[in-house]
Amino acid sequence: MAGIKDVAAEAGVSVATVSRVLNGHPSVSADARTRVLAAVQALGYRPNAVARSLRTDQTRTLGLVISDVMNPYFTELARSVEEEARALGYSVIIGNADERPDLQDHHVTTLLDRRIDGLLVSPTDGGSPRMLEAARAGTPMVFVDRWIPGVDVPVVRSDGAAAVRDLVAHLHGLGHRRLAIIAGPAATTTGRERVDAFREALTGHGLALPDAYIGQGDFQAASGRRVTEGFLDLPEPPEVVFAADNLMALGALDAVRARGLRIPEDIALAAFDDIPWFTHTDPPVTAIAQPTGDLGRAAVRALVDRIGGRPGESVTLPARLVVRRSCGEPPAAAAPRPPVNQSPKDQSPVNQSPKDQSPVQRSTS
Amino acid sequence: MAGIKDVAAEAGVSVATVSRVLNGHPSVSADARTRVLAAVQALGYRPNAVARSLRTDQTRTLGLVISDVMNPYFTELARSVEEEARALGYSVIIGNADERPDLQDHHVTTLLDRRIDGLLVSPTDGGSPRMLEAARAGTPMVFVDRWIPGVDVPVVRSDGAAAVRDLVAHLHGLGHRRLAIIAGPAATTTGRERVDAFREALTGHGLALPDAYIGQGDFQAASGRRVTEGFLDLPEPPEVVFAADNLMALGALDAVRARGLRIPEDIALAAFDDIPWFTHTDPPVTAIAQPTGDLGRAAVRALVDRIGGRPGESVTLPARLVVRRSCGEPPAAAAPRPPVNQSPKDQSPVNQSPKDQSPVQRSTS
């Protein structure tokens, strides 16, 4: 593979000059520039990014550590992150923690060893050692989706509280009174917040959230199934199961189906995180949709700001309720608060435009 | 950040000695080793992978260029690739081509600039310039899922011909005679092969595949929708639509639903590539499942072999038919050839073990 020396020789200049034209340095004669460019072309020369990184101390690479690639929500997040990063001249290396703190640490370590310029993390837990260390050491970093309280890093996330209130109002309007939740890990902010938002919304309607109606899941399908089975075994099973993510909703569907029960007649189901397939499940699943693409893009911009020494903006975007049929047919008129996006067509999200929504709330970290 | 010099100073040895203990070189005194290790510990030293790569000319990194991350099939493939790579001491950088040759080339270029040790590709097309160039230049490379004829690189893929025959037999047994296919891009091997296999299977039953029943899709949901609408507009619409991937099947579901038609009563649907959600769609979708995890792992092993100078084994694994209800209720007994995996429970794949299946056919490239 041709190196910079070969190009210099071919062009009849020094490697310094080659480097200058390659990096757009102004002081190069037109003649030299032409010859260098020709040589580059002739040899098919491509600069060695490893050597350049060592010298310049920057890799133009971002690390993204997510909790679970198999979760469509994170897949979409990863996709939008890569897009925005590419637009800004960065590559991204994805590390999949699979909801395991040890794997998360493995990826953080590997990424840091490779001297990535900045780190985007959706923490699996309260903070694995290496991750906390990275934050303390001043590595440019921003949290997406999930974050760790007390760590001074910008947070880009969505606030589902209003949507959860809409959901509970919708359920209450449908006559449901015994509502249960499949919670995510308490070690995650999203795990906690969604339960809190749900509980508060219930309180608003004079309803309680008994411990028996809080099932501990781990954001994976199997746990959704297990928890739902537990709910169904209760002397007084809930009328509604709200899964805190889409994979646990899949598990809940598995469990309900295995018992031969019908949704929503026998039990209603709703989920946090919307996905295209929810339009086509039996029945279509009522869900809370996040502006995932916007989150990914905002997170990259915040991180690139930090890398550039600027403050880096924390962003909170609203989620929204998408009503479908899994909680029961809403009465023709008179919903307590008009549910959003309840079009009869209800097109699958895959066909929609990528610009999800606009921010509702912003604050500088 | 502490460098090797700091460690050397702290331990009272030369950097050469530090390097030796870090790399497990045998000729180091026990005493020196102890002191170095203590210094490493004390300083929290981590070797700079960039510098090491420059020196050793290897990055311990694999590049994976896939056609579409948002496709659950490729997500799973990427996951298994990363797992196996990690087990073998490699990191992987994923490039998402989004079915665009120009983006594919962008990622190949970026990956090569970073001097990855080997490249795993599922080509989007007949071969973008930079990719062909990489193959010609002798970059260790292997194709997964899709490949390019005439390029001398090991291929790890699955053969769906037998499963497609099973599918057609199943459909024929159900009384269907007008069968249509939503094809993938003709520039991809999987795009072509699935149509060919379908046509041949039809011929086996004395059925033809008229041009009007071959819709040109691009493996994306929108194309599945568009093609299906075209089918439904035909004077004599097909009785069955077979989508060549799961995203186009999603689009087909959208289209059928928008027309207010029922599956399988009004039109039957089957898909290539199985996903957990197919169990819960309305109705559950009959699909052809690939041993995705096995493919990813075999591909990594083949690539690591090539990197190590060994030949690198091409592998072909069989896909299998999973019968559900989207093509009609099979007659209680007497299926023409017993469809595989038609358990009444039909558990969602998410709960199954990761070891998919064993190879049926192997050949050394």
Add this chain to the structure above:
DNA sequence: CTGAAAGCGCTTACAG
């Protein structure tokens, strides 16, 4: 067993 030194492929002050 150990250290001084060269060198991986670049970039960038420093002179001229």
Add this chain to the structure above:
DNA sequence: CTGAAAGCGCTTACAG
């Protein structure tokens, strides 16, 4: 505008 030279953080023959 241009080139010689230093140096980024490592690894590895080469002497000793």
